[in-house]
Amino acid sequence: MKLVELAKKAINLLQDAGDKGFNNIDLAQKLHMPRRRVYDIIAILRAAGLVEAKREKGGTRIKWRGIPVVSEVKPDSSVSHDLTEKLDKITEEKNELESQIDELKDKILKLKEEQETSTMEVSTIKTKFEVQKISIKTLKSAKITKVQTSPIEIILEADKKGFVIEPG
The missing domain is CATH 1.10.10.10 (Winged helix-like DNA-binding domain superfamily/Winged helix DNA-binding domain)
Incomplete structure (x- = not known):
């Protein structure tokens, strides 16, 4: 046995x-x-x-003897109340932080959307040259796509940045 x-x-x-x-x-x-x-x-x-x-x-x-009986222990009500208050406060702070995170995520998404949909505007400074000739320096890969002339100005459009215009 x-x-x-x-x-x-x-x-x-x-x-x-x-x-x-x-x-x-x-x-x-x-x-x-x-x-x-x-x-x-x-x-x-x-x-x-x-x-x-x-x-x-x-x-x-x-x-x-038998199985020992374990008596139920009740926590002090003031300690329990303090812990409940702390837990509530921490929960409130957590919820506030989560809402701030959500707001920041929304702002980031809006900024990304604006960045994708917006076009870059390039402003140029017009310089008056007192000459009849100018020289244009550019990258080899840049191509001039459009030239407009008038008695007052010359407008150049290109597919890339990187032009330098100097009096010739």
């Missing part, structure tokens, strides 16, 4: 014996097992606080 089964039978016998208890030698005879097994079972039950063992003449008397 396994130790677990023997322990269950020993517990049942001790519970049935009540306040009278059992002598360890009698318990070993009743369970038909060696005393060393009874000592093992009793040691475990004592460690768990389920039985009391008292040495007597002619053996050890074992009494069932």
Whole structure:
């Protein structure tokens, strides 16, 4: 028979014996097992606080104590109230931060949309040259797409930036 089964039978016998208890030698005879097994079972039950063992003449008397009852502990109401207030405050701060994050996300999205839809306007500074010739320097890859002339000004349009106009 396994130790677990023997322990269950020993517990049942001790519970049935009540306040009278059992002598360890009698318990070993009743369970038909060696005393060393009874000592093992009793040691475990004592460690768990389920039985009391008292040495007597002619053996050890074992009494069932039962499972210890744990009483319910109620926290101090002022401590509980303080913790509740702190929790409420932290929750409120968290909600406020989340709303600020949402507002910032919306602003970023609006700025991205504006950036994508807006066109860049390049303003130029008109310089008056008192000459009849000018030189235009540009990148090799830049191409002039349109030239307009009038008696007053010359307008150049290109596909890229990077023009330098100097008096020639």
